[in-house]
Amino acid sequence: MGDKVCVGAIAGAYGVRGEVRLKSFTADPEAIGDYGPLTTEDGAHSYSIKVTGQIKNGLAARLGGISNKEQADKLRGTKLFAPRDRLPALPDDEFYHADLIGLDVFDTGGTLLGKVRAIHDHGAGDLLEIFGKGWKDTVLLPFTREAVPTVDLTAGRIIADPPDGLIPEPKQ
Known part of the structure; x- marks a missing residue:
């Protein structure tokens, strides 16, 4: 868990007076300004x-x-970060995506399946993108209590009970 969390990204200029198109990754998108000032990943701006x-x-x-379109256009693709201590505390069963990425994923028998590469939300709930050793492709695991009964941030691991057939068989 780093000391900064990505809360948004600039998608480009909006109009000619320096406004930007902003993608907010906060629970209440319009509250992104409440965590400011926001910095670039390297902290330079x-x-x-x-x-x-x-x-x-x-x-x-x-x-x-x-203040102008040219300055706004140069920021396209810039990710914006807030210090972790400015973010609200979460209930026990909620997590910041940044805290899940990179965690080891084990099955309920203790076998290492892989690592969380990313989290996706396509509208029907979060999916953990997992990649394991010897796998050709990543696997998308539903981030539900049934498929992911345990998240232990302190130990840096997730215990998963994936649906049958989701996890590829290890190559021999």
Whole structure:
């Protein structure tokens, strides 16, 4: 668990006066400005955020120090990070995606299956993207209590009970 968590990304300029199209990764998308100022991943730049409206696939926002379209365009693809201590504490059964990525995944018998590469949400619930040694492709495991009964952040592991046939057989 790092000291910074990615809470948004800049998708490009919005208009000609320096506003940006912003993808928010917070539970309440418009609350992204409440965690500011936000920094780039390397910490080299810091921006205050003022959400100015909702647009298709995101938000329109003003960033401190950005005043024209050219400056906004240069920020396309920039991820924005907030210090972990500014984020709200979560209930026991909720997790920040950043805390799950990289965790080892074991089956209920204690066999290492792989590591969490990413978390995806396509609208029907979160999916853990897992990659294991000797696998040709990644596997998407539903992040439900049935398929993932235990997440132990302290030990850095997840215990999974994947549906039959989901996990590839190890190559001999």
